[in-house]
Amino acid sequence: MRSIAVLTGVSVLASSVAAHATWQELWVNGEDKAKTCVREPQSNSPITDVTSNDIRCNASPKAASTTCAVAAGDTVTIEMHQHDARTGEEAIGGAHYGPVMAYLTKVDDAATADGSTPWFKVFQDAWRKNPSGSSGSDDFWGTKDLNTNGGKMDFAIPKDLAPGDYLLRAEAIALHSAGGLNGAQPYVSCYQISVSGSGTLAPEGVSFPGAYKPTDPGLLFNMYTAVSSYTAPGPAVIAEGTELEAGSDGAKVSAGASAAPSATSKASTSTAAPSTTSSAATSIAQNIQTPTSSAVAAPSTTAAAEAPSSATSAPAASGTIGCEKLPEKFNVQQLIAFLKN
Template sequence: MKSFQFSVLAALAATQAMGHATFQQLWINGEDQMSLVVPVTDVSSNAVRCNANPAAAKGKCGVSAGDTVTVEMHQQPNDRSCANEAIGGNHFGPVMVYLTRVDDAATADGSTGWYKIYEDSWAKNPSGYSGSDDFWGVKDMNKCCGLVDVPIPQDTPAGDYLLRAEVIALHVAGGVGGAQLYMSCYQLTVDGNGNASPATVQFPGAYSAQDPGILFNMYAPVSSYKAPGPAVVSGGTTKTAGSGCTGCEASCHA
């Protein structure tokens, strides 16, 4: 079995994050790579790239284009039990993943251009009565023990990348600055011979505090929801909210 090393560009502030969700682990093709973030509410700050206080990584994860990277999220540090919701308290919203190509993933700060490779957002629940009853990416993630499968697009060129995994919790997003963004960046070295060159966005800049996917009343009747940021690129993955845990690499861990 191959072994990989990874590090997270994140704020290691456990005392502040105890009540919040945290991206903690990374899996590659079903192998656990065996690591906390506080929410970002100011979408104009540099912290929206990879969370606050990024530091140089100790290593990189080697992956191949087409591999599946599985990011793992939990509300409490060191709690990876499927018996508990990965993120509770009605922290419903979209789950999104971005890539940015960089010179050296170990030292990159996320200031380069990003493109979206994965999104699990929203779908109407015909038996529900409001947005909180609808299908959300976070609900799918909870059904999958906090795990989110993210295929690296087959046409990804070889090189170093940051992978940015993000949840936007909308439980208090009815006012400006209420949406809570949880993100972490992982350092990857991709092996591949693709030649994709997708359009990119900048963080900050990709989101506005007034975006309808950011300023959003989850408890009112919802007829539509569009996650913020760009569309998923060609070759990326758009999951249908409400499909639960489908094809998850490591859904049976205890």
Template sequence: MYGPIRAAAAASLIASVSGHAIWQDLWIGDVDAGTSCARVPSSNSPVTDVTGSAIACNTGTAKASGICPVEAGSQVTVEMHQQMNDRSCENEAIGGQHYGPVIIYLAKVDDAASAEGTDAAWFKVDSAGLVSNSPDYFANQVLNDNCGHWTFTVPADIAPGDYLLRAETIALHSASGAGGAQFYMTCYQLTVTGGGSASPDTVSFPGAYDASDPGILVDIHQTLSTYVVPGPTPYGTAEWPVATTAYPTTATWDIASAPTSVPTAVPSV
């Protein structure tokens, strides 16, 4: 049962290091785009200051070489692993009992190749926090079950054009103290085709989160019945409900066919 996690100081340090991770690859439907449109961070270390510019798209990032085309209403998958270009399913995507939510944002921009995440107007399109409270099981544990893959649907009615995609998970193992939450995010460059004219309510990074938000300053080393995912309500979908039965750990992603190489060119889709 997931309950109190009390580790010795040395074990906690090992867990902290092993838990570092990077969102890196992108799938357009079932087509592997690899890192072709990802602004990959320079390291797998977390961001901890919600007021700094790094909370938008991480640190040490460069604009991606490509922009990935996606259709409004289609499915997109983001992929996380602990080390860059390591797509092995033998390792957890984010280890060290770094449990927490998975959150996906989009921001419409004039040019995805040059837009700055700190200037963008972001709207949440998917989020999951505590997916079961019997026992407690978090969204990024589901991510681990699926070899680091997280799939969401691009809203069908958003306007066509360039977008930034922001994939995030928050590790809450040290979040019972101020500044203890660890934020892992990567921004991707997209062009959305089709769609409509919807203009969802937006937030800014920094600005969307406060260090004292209940989903950021929280002790997960106790049995929780609920958890408040940081940020606004998702647009066009609901947050995952909290199940009162054990969450199934069976993978829904085809792990047996997971690639080992990393494409760097935008695919034709």
């Protein structure tokens, strides 16, 4: 199998290579609702201004065709992909590591609501330290779990949630460029749902915009240095919500799973880190199988891995094409796949 090398500093392959993504589909108790109740974004680009109204449900999203019926306590699955396809590529590629979250806001009419009502966080899969890693990019992240799960994340609608119309806001935040102000990349979509039940739970919420500030430590963040802690932006998950430990088996559930994460208790802490060759924390370079004989090494790992000196500096560009990060070794087919993103 023939393979090629991309030299450090070569920019011919351009900024058009980008592993951007959108939340596109929804499942309810394993039933595929496809795109029927999503306000689908116009493009797969992130919302980089967290002070704009676009941070609610994306920039001028398309209207949803319907509002999906959900019972309190049901398992919903949000699904993300880079393009308008559900197979054949990572859900969000290019070393776009960061937290995955979901919010709800109660509205009078899901079809017409503008997202200005208070939002409360019902799901989060953020970060966990990888004791074998040397920088934050080696750590366990929600988006790594998302890729392991084929673009899907399951969680339960709180069983005591008051009935009515809601917007469900799915979000993944890529932090690969977050070393500089406004470098974080939130990817957001809203789903229209109508919740049935007899509960009375009505949590207090936060406003979008307003819940995030560009200087929040979860948004202004350098993952290319050793990381001792990470706090996702926004409020804490409500007590009745679901919080998963990044890289844990609890995150590895798929649409139609027989058991969803409990909506009334947080995931327990694992006492041992998953194997770096089999867990959701495995890096792109580890996930891609490389040829054993004809592969040519990518740019010097010493230069490529050199981290910025402060949390406000951008990550080194060596070994990077656009916002994709190539594996240490790769073949022509893998490069073509990257270029299609």
